Amino acid sequence: MSEKISREAALALLKKYNSEEFHLLHALTVEGVMRWYANDLGFAGEADYWASIGLLHDVDFEKFPEQHCQKAPELLREIGADDAMIRSICSHGYGLCSDIKPELLMEKVLFAADELTGLIGAAALMRPSRSVQDMELKSLKKKYKDKKFAAGCSREVIAQGAELLGWELDTLMDKTLAAMRSCETEVAAELESIK
Secondary structure, rough: OOOOOHHHHHHHHHHHHOOOOOHHHHHHHHHHHHHHHHHOOOEEEHHHHHHHHHHHHHOOOOHHHOOOOOOHHHHHHHOOOHHHHHHHHHHHHOOEEEOOOOHHHHHHHHHHHHHHHHHHHHHHHHHOOOOOOOOOOOHHHHHHOOOOOOOOOOOHHHHHHHHHHHHOHHHHHHHHHHHHHHHHHHHHHHHHHHO
């Protein structure tokens, strides 16, 4: 496990290379989702580490989209990220922009939940509440099946992620919904404070 990188250092690096609200929101959401998963799956002692992986997983995407997961190691070394942390972050691009296969449970969770958080976030914006708090699994499944909805969120990657974890797709969706409910309020408040 990577020597502890403070959240302040991780957030400062994220903000150095990301300024668009959409990217900041996604990073903060995946951070909260990864923290929830660490606690849910019995890794509470590593929750900060899982969260920092989530926060920084797309650190290079806004400024270097053509080099996504290729530029990340260089940027992550600015804050002293070790090879293990860099490997975990780059594994979320497996099959798309990285040949590093997710092997650790945490890497598989990141791979599976990353695209799904985007789909859930888009579905939440269509609701009168504009929130995940009152979203039900059946409503999410309907959006998932509609290929035109949030077309940029790869259903193939989400399904592949569930398979990597050995979970039913419903289980992945249900858990990720719960994870997003757990952090939605804090993410919105933090996004306002750093914009």
